[in-house]
Amino acid sequence: MSSLETIVATSTPAGRSALAIIRIDGPLAGEIAQKALHRKTILTERKATMGIWRDVHGEPVDQIVAVLWRTPQSFTGQDTLEITCHGNPLLVHRLIEDCFARGCRLAEPGEFTRRAFLSGKIDLTQAEAIADLIHAQSERALSSARRLLAGELGKLVAHWSDRLLQTLAVLEAHIDFPEEDLPPEDPSGPLFLLNQIASELSGYADTARHEVTLKEGLRLAIVGAPNAGKSSLLNVLSGSSRALVSEEAGTTRDYLEAPVLGLPLTITAVDTAGLREEGSVLEKAGMARSLEQARAAHFILLVVDTSVAPPALPSELLICLQPQRTLLLANKSDLPVHPDFAKFLPEIQRIQTCLLDNRDAEKLRSQLGQIFVEREIAPGADDLVVGTRHAEALKQAAEALKQAARHLHPPAQTELAATQCRLALDFLGEIIGRIDNERMLDKLFASFCIGK
Numbered sequence: 001m002s003s004l005e006t007i008v009a010t011s012t013p014a015g016r017s018a019l020a021i022i023r024i025d026g027p028l029a030g031e032i033a034q035k036a037l038h039r040k041t042i043l044t045e046r047k048a049t050m051g052i053w054r055d056v057h058g059e060p061v062d063q064i065v066a067v068l069w070r071t072p073q074s075f076t077g078q079d080t081l082e083i084t085c086h087g088n089p090l091l092v093h094r095l096i097e098d099c100f101a102r103g104c105r106l107a108e109p110g111e112f113t114r115r116a117f118l119s120g121k122i123d124l125t126q127a128e129a130i131a132d133l134i135h136a137q138s139e140r141a142l143s144s145a146r147r148l149l150a151g152e153l154g155k156l157v158a159h160w161s162d163r164l165l166q167t168l169a170v171l172e173a174h175i176d177f178p179e180e181d182l183p184p185e186d187p188s189g190p191l192f193l194l195n196q197i198a199s200e201l202s203g204y205a206d207t208a209r210h211e212v213t214l215k216e217g218l219r220l221a222i223v224g225a226p227n228a229g230k231s232s233l234l235n236v237l238s239g240s241s242r243a244l245v246s247e248e249a250g251t252t253r254d255y256l257e258a259p260v261l262g263l264p265l266t267i268t269a270v271d272t273a274g275l276r277e278e279g280s281v282l283e284k285a286g287m288a289r290s291l292e293q294a295r296a297a298h299f300i301l302l303v304v305d306t307s308v309a310p311p312a313l314p315s316e317l318l319i320c321l322q323p324q325r326t327l328l329l330a331n332k333s334d335l336p337v338h339p340d341f342a343k344f345l346p347e348i349q350r351i352q353t354c355l356l357d358n359r360d361a362e363k364l365r366s367q368l369g370q371i372f373v374e375r376e377i378a379p380g381a382d383d384l385v386v387g388t389r390h391a392e393a394l395k396q397a398a399e400a401l402k403q404a405a406r407h408l409h410p411p412a413q414t415e416l417a418a419t420q421c422r423l424a425l426d427f428l429g430e431i432i433g434r435i436d437n438e439r440m441l442d443k444l445f446a447s448f449c450i451g452k
Contacts, residue, residue: 006032008099009107010092011451017087022095023451024104025112029079032102033066043068053083055098062091076112077119110448114441117433123154124433128387131448132215139264140378141214144385152384154432156204160197161428164401164421167193171418194405194421201398208391210379213298217266218378221297223290225311226274228303229331232355234258234271236364255293262365265378270297275314287314294320299377302328302348307335310344323347324375327368331355390431397427 006026012019024032033043037051045068053061065084074080085091100106110131117127129148136142147153167190220237222230238258260267272290294300294317302321304310313321320326328350330341351367353360372378379385386394404420407413428434433441 006104007107007111008096008104009112009451010096011082012087014089015087016089019084020087020092022083022085022092022099023107023112024081024083024099025074025076025078025107025115026104027079028103029081030068030070032099032104033068033081035102036098037066045070046073053085053095053098055094056101061094061098062086064095072119075121076115077121078115107450108445109450110445110452113448113452114445117441123151125153125157125390125431126151127433127445128389130452132387134449134452135215137217138214138266140381141266143264143381144214144379144383147384153386153390156384157428157432160201160397161425163193163197164425164428168418168421168425171414171421190417191405191408194401194408194417198398198401198405201394201401204384204386205391205394205398207379207383207385208388210383210385211387213265213378214385217268218298218372219293219296220260220267220269220299220301221290221293222269222271222301222303223275223294223317224303225305225313228274228305228311229329229355230271230274230303231256233301233303233329233331234269236355236358236361237261237269239361255289260365260368262362263369264381265369265372269301275311275317291316291320298325299372300326302326302345303331304328304341304344305332306330306337306341307332309338310340321345321348323349325377327351327371329353329364393427393430397424400424400427 004027006024006028008022008024011021011023030043036053036055037043037049038054043049043066048065048067050063050065053064055061062085067082069075069080069082071078083095085095096106110127113122113127113130116122117124126149129145132145133142133149136145170190222233224230234256237260239261255273256271257268258271260269270293272293273287275287275290291314300320326348328345328348330337330350330352331354333352333354334356349371351364353364373380400420400423404417404424407417407420
């Protein structure tokens with residue numbers, strides 16, 4: 001994998017489409033463009049040029065639009081040519097084959113982005129954010145990826161590193177020049193700063209627990225007694241008539257899934273069979289699946305009909321109803337409330353709702369979004385969510401700084417504290433790719449798609 005080679009790949013998905021984009025990157029990019037297009041065609045850097053692409057035998061392949069970026073102004077830092085052609089897979093294949101004949105090789109997964117990183121155009125957190133941006137499935141995931149792509153985490157790492165280097169300079173001054181006319185060594189200042197930075201690093205590392213939530217979404221189990229309004233709730237949350245609604249108890253025998261609309265996160269709501277003591281063999285099988293869904297869900301919505309006596313719920317379900325991940329929907333609020341309802345599961349937060357005609361739909365979605373953030377089940381709009389790799393480096397850097405702080409307690413061991421500070425700087429460097437680790441880079445970029 002050499003930057004001196006010229007690589008080519010499609011940057012649009014395989015299949016038939018109106019248009020397709022092919023990228024060529026490397027020292028031959030400009031020469032290939034000039035030879036493939038009519039010799040009188042003048043390619044102006046960073047301006048679209050239309051022309052007929054002719055193969056190495058002079059045969060026309062397609063009418064294309066070409067844009068040429070010269071080093072170092074391109075994304076990769078090298079000469080880059082982007083070709084927009086018609087999206088017929090046969091035409092795309094012929095153009096790629098012609099590029100091979102002109103000295104290109106097929107790009108490996110993530111090779112364009114890897115070149116951008118190696119040339120210093122982006123740091124490693126920004127490179128990872130490109131893949132996150134492509135695969136994001138919700139508004140909050142898009143927002144998080146955009147912030148990482150803008151270099152927000154890289155700027156934080158630079159800020160922490162600068163503060164740490166200032167502290168390290170003070171410590172090493174007393175180590176290297178103990179007999180110079182320096183102010184008396186006072187470890188209280190560095191000690192405070194090291195603990196402060198360690199706390200900040202740990203705080204950001206903790207956000208990695210939301211990474212899976214952003215990428216894969218939340219599962220929301222809707223449980224309760226028969227005829228409480230569970231199927232109506234699924235329809236309200238999904239904005240469609242996904243589940244049949246009937247006054248007859250026990251109509252839901254298996255669980256149904258539907259995406260929740262109107263929230264910035266990917267959330268799948270699961271309507272489950274009503275839970276009660278009696279029932280047919282088939283209904284009991286459905287209730288067993290309801291319990292499985294409740295155990296596996298990130299959050300549980302317990303729907304209760306407040307107009308009747310509180311239901312006797314199975315003990316297996318009660319174990320799942322942890323206050324942190326459960327919300328009680330007091331349904332049928334348009335009817336008089338049964339006097340015993342106030343004593344029913346008082347430790348679980350409840351909200352009043354009426355699912356009869358979707359009147360509470362928007363309010364319910366808004367409340368759910370707030371609860372997920374308040375209970376830290378999902379990240380807030382202002383949270384910068386770091387990846388697992390980032391979190392591990394942040395934790396190791398924080399631990400090194402805590403060790404350094406311990407060495408500054410009397411009797412101070414400044415040399416050992418300085419060593420731990422340098423170790424913390426190395427861990428921070430790993431986040432943005434300041435430390436060369438070829439195996440780690442191979443693994444990271446292998447997860448990218450070809451053409452990116």
